[in-house]
Amino acid sequence: MSGYYRWLGLPIEASSYAHSIDYGLLLIHAAMLLIFVLWGIFFAYLLVRYRQRDGVPATRDDERHGWGSLIPDLIVMAFEIALIVFYAIPVWSRIKVDEPMGKVNTIDIVAQQFAWNVHYPGPDGKFGKSDPKLVSFTNPIGLNLKDPAAKDDIVLSDEIHLPVDVPTLFNLSSLDVIHDFAIAAFRVKQDIVPGMMIPVWVTPTKVGTYELFCAQLCGFGHSLMHGRVIVQSQKDYQAWLKSMAPAPSAAAQPANSANSF
Amino acid sequence: MDTSHHNQSWLRKYVFSTDHKTIGLQYMFTALTMLLIGFTFVMVMRWQIAFPDLPIPVLGRWLPARLAPNGVMTGAFYNSLGALHGTIMVFFGIVPLAVGAFGNYIVPLQIGAPDMAFPRLNMLSYWLYFAASIFILSSFFLPGGAAQSGWTSYPPLADFNPGQTAWILAMVIVITSSLLGAINFLTTIINMRAPGMTLWRMPIFVWSEFVASVLLLLAFPPLEAGSVLQLMDRVMHTSFFLPKEVMLFGVLYKGSGGGQPLLWQHLFWFLAHPEVYILVLPPMGIVAEIIANNTRRPPHGYKIIISSMLFIGALSFVVWAHHMFLSGMSPVLANFFLVTTMIISVPSVAILTCLIYSLRGGSIRFNTPMLYALAFLPMFGIGGLTGLPLGLTPTDIYLHDTYYVIGHFHYIVVTGSIIAMFGGLYFWFPKFFGRKMNDTLGKIHFWGSLICMNGVFFPMFITGMAGESRRLWVPTAQVHDLAVQPWNVVGSISAWLLFLFQLPFIYNFFHSLFYGEKTAENPWHATTLDWACPSPPPHGNFAEPVRVYRGPYEYSLPGAKHDWLPQNLESEAAL
Amino acid sequence: MTSEAAVMDVPHVGAGTGVTNAKLGIWLFLASEIMLFSTLFTTYIILRLGSSSWPRGWNVLNVPMGTLNTLVLITSSVTVVMAYAKAVERKRGQFRLFMGLTIALGVAFLIIKGFEWGAHFKAGEFPSSSIFLAAYFTMTGLHALHVIGGLITNSILLVLSEKQWDHPLFVGRVEAAGLYWHFVDIVWIFLFPALYLL
Numbered sequence A: 001m002s003g004y005y006r007w008l009g010l011p012i013e014a015s016s017y018a019h020s021i022d023y024g025l026l027l028i029h030a031a032m033l034l035i036f037v038l039w040g041i042f043f044a045y046l047l048v049r050y051r052q053r054d055g056v057p058a059t060r061d062d063e064r065h066g067w068g069s070l071i072p073d074l075i076v077m078a079f080e081i082a083l084i085v086f087y088a089i090p091v092w093s094r095i096k097v098d099e100p101m102g103k104v105n106t107i108d109i110v111a112q113q114f115a116w117n118v119h120y121p122g123p124d125g126k127f128g129k130s131d132p133k134l135v136s137f138t139n140p141i142g143l144n145l146k147d148p149a150a151k152d153d154i155v156l157s158d159e160i161h162l163p164v165d166v167p168t169l170f171n172l173s174s175l176d177v178i179h180d181f182a183i184a185a186f187r188v189k190q191d192i193v194p195g196m197m198i199p200v201w202v203t204p205t206k207v208g209t210y211e212l213f214c215a216q217l218c219g220f221g222h223s224l225m226h227g228r229v230i231v232q233s234q235k236d237y238q239a240w241l242k243s244m245a246p247a248p249s250a251a252a253q254p255a256n257s258a259n260s261f
Numbered sequence B: 001m002d003t004s005h006h007n008q009s010w011l012r013k014y015v016f017s018t019d020h021k022t023i024g025l026q027y028m029f030t031a032l033t034m035l036l037i038g039f040t041f042v043m044v045m046r047w048q049i050a051f052p053d054l055p056i057p058v059l060g061r062w063l064p065a066r067l068a069p070n071g072v073m074t075g076a077f078y079n080s081l082g083a084l085h086g087t088i089m090v091f092f093g094i095v096p097l098a099v100g101a102f103g104n105y106i107v108p109l110q111i112g113a114p115d116m117a118f119p120r121l122n123m124l125s126y127w128l129y130f131a132a133s134i135f136i137l138s139s140f141f142l143p144g145g146a147a148q149s150g151w152t153s154y155p156p157l158a159d160f161n162p163g164q165t166a167w168i169l170a171m172v173i174v175i176t177s178s179l180l181g182a183i184n185f186l187t188t189i190i191n192m193r194a195p196g197m198t199l200w201r202m203p204i205f206v207w208s209e210f211v212a213s214v215l216l217l218l219a220f221p222p223l224e225a226g227s228v229l230q231l232m233d234r235v236m237h238t239s240f241f242l243p244k245e246v247m248l249f250g251v252l253y254k255g256s257g258g259g260q261p262l263l264w265q266h267l268f269w270f271l272a273h274p275e276v277y278i279l280v281l282p283p284m285g286i287v288a289e290i291i292a293n294n295t296r297r298p299p300h301g302y303k304i305i306i307s308s309m310l311f312i313g314a315l316s317f318v319v320w321a322h323h324m325f326l327s328g329m330s331p332v333l334a335n336f337f338l339v340t341t342m343i344i345s346v347p348s349v350a351i352l353t354c355l356i357y358s359l360r361g362g363s364i365r366f367n368t369p370m371l372y373a374l375a376f377l378p379m380f381g382i383g384g385l386t387g388l389p390l391g392l393t394p395t396d397i398y399l400h401d402t403y404y405v406i407g408h409f410h411y412i413v414v415t416g417s418i419i420a421m422f423g424g425l426y427f428w429f430p431k432f433f434g435r436k437m438n439d440t441l442g443k444i445h446f447w448g449s450l451i452c453m454n455g456v457f458f459p460m461f462i463t464g465m466a467g468e469s470r471r472l473w474v475p476t477a478q479v480h481d482l483a484v485q486p487w488n489v490v491g492s493i494s495a496w497l498l499f500l501f502q503l504p505f506i507y508n509f510f511h512s513l514f515y516g517e518k519t520a521e522n523p524w525h526a527t528t529l530d531w532a533c534p535s536p537p538p539h540g541n542f543a544e545p546v547r548v549y550r551g552p553y554e555y556s557l558p559g560a561k562h563d564w565l566p567q568n569l570e571s572e573a574a575l
Numbered sequence C: 001m002t003s004e005a006a007v008m009d010v011p012h013v014g015a016g017t018g019v020t021n022a023k024l025g026i027w028l029f030l031a032s033e034i035m036l037f038s039t040l041f042t043t044y045i046i047l048r049l050g051s052s053s054w055p056r057g058w059n060v061l062n063v064p065m066g067t068l069n070t071l072v073l074i075t076s077s078v079t080v081v082m083a084y085a086k087a088v089e090r091k092r093g094q095f096r097l098f099m100g101l102t103i104a105l106g107v108a109f110l111i112i113k114g115f116e117w118g119a120h121f122k123a124g125e126f127p128s129s130s131i132f133l134a135a136y137f138t139m140t141g142l143h144a145l146h147v148i149g150g151l152i153t154n155s156i157l158l159v160l161s162e163k164q165w166d167h168p169l170f171v172g173r174v175e176a177a178g179l180y181w182h183f184v185d186i187v188w189i190f191l192f193p194a195l196y197l198l
């Protein structure tokens, strides 16, 4: 994993909005460091300058200047307002509120203790219906095989293939408890709540293999709930899709259980 | 002085006492013990974090195979230790120490009251707390084992996981205890001040306990309600926090559905955010007392500090969902909590600024309590500043649920609250027991603790920034944070060294209890009323009724002979 | 006990506020109780808004019984005020009469509630049956626990009126218990329409 870590110890930026998050991290940490160092120097100076010495009594404040100490507050507040208005709200809206436009690659993620099921609609572009009542060991997401749309669906376990530079919409759902869909290199993180379908979108920008992991405590196997995200060039991705096209009878079997990351 | 306590039995005097001082000390010993137990849990966890595949030395052989087959702990056991570490530290360690122990002992003294307003209720609070402590510890031996869903206990996991019922019951008991305590503190502070003790003459510590009590009173009931609902889900099989069609370990759960998992998170954080300020406000008050005393001057901006505390208290009820930015809650709603979170950091900065400015013009005595109070300032600074990237919604996407969060709040609660309360122990020890703690041992304890605490918690920022999640039973299972695993080893070793540096403290504490240098009524030459009564104060506290003539920190008055003028003296001539 | 009272020189009326500790304490306690029940009501609203279907209370619950219980509790609020008035007037016999009535009405409330619950159980309706019933049983159950708490305090006061009638704090305690009883009553006045009528 050489070349994985960058400044501040952050992983590489492999998605469209990774940089805007890193930018904020850099900005705020620079400010924090500045505040801390300035205060630290002042603090150390005070400790030395006003240490107890014989014959030097303590002096009391001049009452009239009592509110002058609020000035650092005002500076911090102004900085925070600027961060909120010019950074946090716009970037947050772009990442979490706005919908991606144009051609979108949609993938359903069904989390369960302690695995990731990845559901592709297949060549027809339609997701087959699924029903928790049908869940079984061989059918982890309870895909309804009678549904014609389900015939060509692809279900992977612990592995996601993505085409580079195509906006991807993940629809997150969970079969049992709360999980969290996290890919550090993409700066993606989103809780998955049973009973809800939560959309998350991201555009991968770098070909490579990254790690998908669960970031919300979901039981004893929480730390083992991880998988691979394989970002491929669009050509490789199409080739992979074709290779996955299932023989009709084998539809919706977990085609790949690659756990050997 | 009254003589009537002669005929009290030993049991009445030391065990089922209604005297706020005895109860305060009972709280103190129990809370310190709980802190030590919570620390022990985390020391065991730190082995797993550093060396996930190796059997735990020594302890591994004693643990039953159910918890640690071949000496390597199971995921469920790791989660139990984690959940109980968080719960015990927060609800059974810091809060009882800050409010139950220091509050109980010091507040009535500082306002010149003979006792708390409801002495018997006070005793009941303590015993409820004690019972809850025993109960939550014994949950390891109950059939389901201890809770293992984190201190946050998010359902549906917490609705199904074994051990959770005991956790809920212990929480309901400890919540009841805290509520009764809060009522008692508020009534005492409002109603029982000595003549002349106006609100603006109350020491900052009393104000901090006042705000903390308001928070306890108003924030705990929602969690109590939430606990009842979770209890119903577990025991009566209702579905308050369950949607339709939830599976548990591959089997469909036959509940009615219709509930909402996120509801619990709202109820929990509505309590837990005010709770974190309960963890830090009384320690801030302690720091203010120690700084005023050891700079020999009134703290800068007494009124700013107090208004900031009140402001923090009020605002802490509207920031809770900053823990839930990524929970699936509406992302538009997040903007509101982003703004309130940024606003609430401003009064914290104001308090810190005032405390630092208080040093200016002082004559700083570097004794052991003062070292702790001074260390609080930059350490709380680190903890507070790292709260900012968590409060900013976009950066929290990356940092949420990583070790960065763990680093953030441990800097506040450990290098902040614990450090401040260690300072408070050294400061008020002479009042508690009429003896002083050893200074050299105190300084060894100070430097050792400070350095080791930083050794545990600073690496968390590094691992967190690299993307390592919290609550990882096997941190090396995830490849993307293998590279920062050495930092986990550094943290673990520091945690164990931190324990070694507590030994001088424990020795010092018990040794000084019996053999420490005897001290007079007011060894630090302090001005507040807690130093205007004998050490330790008798039953009823003050030999004769006190009157208050001035503000709490009249140090270094120009033209005066002494550099301190107690609140209860009419003029300096009486010194 | 006696040595306790002598030792504790605790002033019982605030110097600055003029309010007794007991009264201040009970108001603070009620503040936390208000938080508790408002949380439950908020929960109820959120669950209801989040559900696709929600039964009409009157189709599931027994409205006549609920109305009767409302009347019972309102009456008991009146009697507890009377009891307090008689305690102030120092008329012990009448105090005991009204306090006794208050307790009897409280018990009647619980008995009627018990019949309602019993009928539900017989009909196979349990807290686990639906989210509405879960809310109904939890909220009325918690309220019933508060009623029981009030009954215990009121009974203790009734017993104490024998020996501690002239205790300086006695009237204050009756007042505090009365405030609490009113609170329990008011909670029901919110619960009844929320569960039965809306």
Ligand code: HEA
Residues within 6 Å of the ligand: A035, A036, A037, A039, A040, A043, B152, B276, B277, B279, B280, B322, B323, B341, B342, B344, B345, B346, B348, B349, B352, B356, B377, B378, B380, B381, B382, B383, B384, B385, B387, B388, B390, B391, B392, B396, B399, B400, B401, B405, B408, B409, B412, B413
């Ligand atoms: C006592 C405890 C305490 C305190 C005071 C705070 C204070 C703050 N907290 Fe923290 N927080 C916790 C305890 C605390 N927190 C806990 C326990 C959690 C995790 C819970 C869990 O998930 O398990 C948490 C998590 C947490 C989160 C959620 C993170 C996540 O899960 O994604 C957020 C997000 O906004 C946050 C923000 C803040 C902010 C903005 C402050 C602000 O109030 C801070 C303001 C302070 C400052 C800005 C410092 C200013 C000082 C200086 C400038 C002076 C420097 C001085 C010198 C150098 C001498 N906290």
Ligand code: HEA
Residues within 6 Å of the ligand: B029, B032, B033, B035, B036, B039, B042, B045, B046, B082, B083, B085, B086, B087, B089, B090, B094, B149, B150, B151, B152, B279, B406, B410, B413, B414, B418, B453, B456, B470, B471, B472, B495, B502, B505, B506, B509
């Ligand atoms: C107030 C709260 C508090 C305190 C004080 C602490 C203290 C410590 N914490 Fe804790 N911690 C939490 C609250 C707290 N923690 C919470 C809420 C969590 C999250 C849990 C979750 O995920 O659900 C957590 C999680 C947590 C983790 C992450 C676990 C994980 O995610 O898997 C780690 C890892 O190292 C850790 C470490 C430590 C350490 C080393 C200390 C040490 O610094 C402790 C030091 C203690 C002392 C120095 C006290 C010593 C006492 C004495 C010396 C008394 C002597 C006795 C007498 C005289 C009678 N904590």
Ligand code: CUA
Residues within 6 Å of the ligand: A112, A113, A114, A178, A179, A180, A214, A215, A216, A217, A218, A219, A221, A222, A223, A225
């Ligand atoms: Cu799934 Cu943690």
Ligand SMILES: [Cu+2]
Residues within 6 Å of the ligand: B272, B273, B276, B319, B320, B322, B323
């Ligand atoms: Cu918070």
